[in-house]
Amino acid sequence: MVVPVSRALDAVAVSPVIEIGDLDGNLRRLGAALDGFGDETPRLVVLPELATSGYVFADRAEAQELAITRDDPRLVALGSRLGANTIAVVGFAELDGDDLYNSAAVLTHSGILAVYRKSHLWAEEKLVFTPGTDAGMLVDTSIGRLGVAICYDNEFPEIPRALALGGAEILALPVNWPLVPRPEGERAPETIQAMASARSSRLPTVISDRRGAERGVPWTGGTAVIDGSGWVVAEERDGVAAASVTITSDKVVGPHNDLFADRRPDLYRAHESS
Template sequence: MPEASDGLRVAALSPEIVIGDLDGNLARIRDAIVAAGRRDARLIVLPELAVSGYVFADRTEAETMAITVDDERWDAVRAVIPADAVVVVGYAEKVGGQLYNSAAVLTRDARLADYRKAHLWGAEKLVFDHGTEAGLVVDTSFGRLGVAICYDNEFPEVPRRLALAGADVLALPVNWPLVPRPEGEHAPELIQAMASARSSRLPVVIADRWGSERGVDWTDGTAIIDERGWIVAFRAVMGATATLSRAAVREKSLPPHNHLFDDRRADLY
């Protein structure tokens, strides 16, 4: 178990999300944040498009469920965030005539950043505009936080880019549709996340959906993966909670003869 000074308590939450019920979703998001605060979480991650729901009929419908960064309803969310915590929550962001699949990075006192998803999956391309950054790194009270959304993480360049930029942990809001897989196997997206965590020594906090929405069944893949690529918390009631070692993340030497980043042969790739 990491020492208290080294350990970072994180939580991946999956409250009930009802498409179109923005006020109800925000209320359940607030309740989930309060519960995670009771477990001393300093990083709290909620799913992709948690404020709105995901399975839109078209762009026009999504626009009716989108909110701006200065919507007054954010104030109530920030008010329940523990004093030393950071919350990452997915929402549909309206910016003039643009519409983004975004993640807000919030503290009680500030809005640290808004990340707009760069890699749009499936019908998302018919609804949203592409973001212009492949993941984001934000300075926080506990270190450097990487942020990406769902399909972003299936491109190995994204978590590697964030790790090279000094991210200590990756917050990953997702909506993983359930797909067939061999008996006893993890979801393919979870396996990819485990691999990227190991290859970049970058732990991942994944908040996924459960249940179904408009005929789409969700994977229920909420999990916390440590810097070695192992799942350390998975599918708990109201979310998964774990303590990560920041020192282990920042140590890139692989004794006795290797270094995670220095050994890269970028001239050959």
């Protein structure tokens, strides 16, 4: 019998000022946001979706002008600011030949560890980007097995569940959540979905969202850290949400239940209407 091992991990979501079209300025501000994480503390740092370019493109041509390749030395330079035990995830518009992708790079002090391409495109993203071919990404890192998804990906419960079943110990979620109406006193629906996914798989989730507005689109400001019980344990203040979360492979809930062992995949099929 394998005895689950638990450990604490610093989880940080950072939401710096991002200006549409200002690639060089955004890269400078992202670098400044990462400058405080050069020590030896094990941690995950998450920055927003399309953080290098901005999000509300006038058209595909503008997005193409702001896109960079996955081996761009400016991305590598962002990672060089990190300590040896810090992993950062940053969203960028990725140029690959004639294709554009809404991507997220996993950065380390020594380079780019992996790149994920968003597979579920939202609204006008479909007019700009090519969808990725993977439902989220798993990466083995110095802080453990990391799951990565981007924004609308997480609204499909299959993705965080599959990442957790694949061994993800924590989920990095760069997002740009447009503000939508909700009842007074309620959290954003995207936050509620992330809380439910975290709870159902005991998967701590680190969300970096935008602040303010861009070209008339107001952002939710949903930057937060969610623990493995599904509770929001840190929300954005002055552009940062930070908390220590428990990383564990233990899925036991009470004396008689286990979130993974109790699954009945033989029953999970589409039901035909009568």
